[in-house]
Amino acid sequence: MEIQYIKQIAITDYLQQQGYAPARVQGIHYWYYSPLRNERTPSFKVNTERNQWYDFGSGEYGDIIDLVCALHRCTISEAIRLLSGAKQVAHQDFSFGGERKIYERKLEILSAQPLSNPYLLRYIVERGIPLCIANRFCSEIRYNNTNRTYYAIGFSNDAGGWEIRSPYFKGCIAPKAITTISKGTDILQIFEGFMDFLSWQTLNPSSTCDTIVLNSLALLPRIQEKIKSYKQVESFLDNDDAGRKSFEVLKHFCPSIIDGGKATLI
Numbered sequence: 001m002e003i004q005y006i007k008q009i010a011i012t013d014y015l016q017q018q019g020y021a022p023a024r025v026q027g028i029h030y031w032y033y034s035p036l037r038n039e040r041t042p043s044f045k046v047n048t049e050r051n052q053w054y055d056f057g058s059g060e061y062g063d064i065i066d067l068v069c070a071l072h073r074c075t076i077s078e079a080i081r082l083l084s085g086a087k088q089v090a091h092q093d094f095s096f097g098g099e100r101k102i103y104e105r106k107l108e109i110l111s112a113q114p115l116s117n118p119y120l121l122r123y124i125v126e127r128g129i130p131l132c133i134a135n136r137f138c139s140e141i142r143y144n145n146t147n148r149t150y151y152a153i154g155f156s157n158d159a160g161g162w163e164i165r166s167p168y169f170k171g172c173i174a175p176k177a178i179t180t181i182s183k184g185t186d187i188l189q190i191f192e193g194f195m196d197f198l199s200w201q202t203l204n205p206s207s208t209c210d211t212i213v214l215n216s217l218a219l220l221p222r223i224q225e226k227i228k229s230y231k232q233v234e235s236f237l238d239n240d241d242a243g244r245k246s247f248e249v250l251k252h253f254c255p256s257i258i259d260g261g262k263a264t265l266i
Contacts, residue, residue: 234260
């Protein structure tokens with residue numbers, strides 16, 4: 001992978017992949033508890049517009065390569081090798097809020113229609129999602145990527161963007177945002193991604209709860225005010241390090257939150 005593409009990997013994407021969720025978001029500034037040391041007040045800032053980080057506690061700063069060197073105590077060449085194998089890279093996914101302008105040029109939505117492409121229908125069935133559920137919440141998206149046309153399953157967000165999935169691609173058509181599904185209840189369920197949400201709907205087709213699909217753990221701080229109006233909040237985040245750390249962040253927002261993932265295993 002060329003160095004210019006490596007430097008376009010969003011620092012917020014990489015931190016999420018490593019299990020670090022932002023403590024708060026202020027526009028283009030994402031604040032974290034420093035991943036480089038222990039602290040009680042978040043003082044590690046990421047500027048998503050410049051894709052630069054600064055640790056106010058230690059005075060360290062830099063780009064994505066500098067961060068990997070600091071995190072893993074490795075050389076620049078080793079950091080580049082690690083980043084070359086990163087799951088979320090510049091040409092595969094959008095940064096949060098659509099800051100990476102290169103994507104807006106590469107991915108262009110052409111149309112949105114009901115699901116009909118046989119390859120996409122087969123993919124959704126292979127994921128264990130009935131077509132009746134997929135058709136309720138998803139669309140078939142036709143989009144252009146570097147002068148080629150592709151099809152994907154699309155899940156719309158609150159800002160008019162789309163999360164898109166196919167057997168070969170996982171990404172987003174900006175702007176990046178959460179998805180809110182309101183049914184007028186006082187119970188809220190929170191999911192990390194839309195496939196998790198569709199799986200829940202498959203198992204619980206008569207569910208009447210309000211729903212927030214984060215579409216990215218990095219958007220977690222944006223729901224802090226939204227969840228305060230609910231009598232009961234249930235979390236269904238992934239059972240991995242990132243999911244567990246994000247659940248702890250949710251507990252700060254809502255101390256009475258229920259870990260729905262654990263509850264379903266009892």
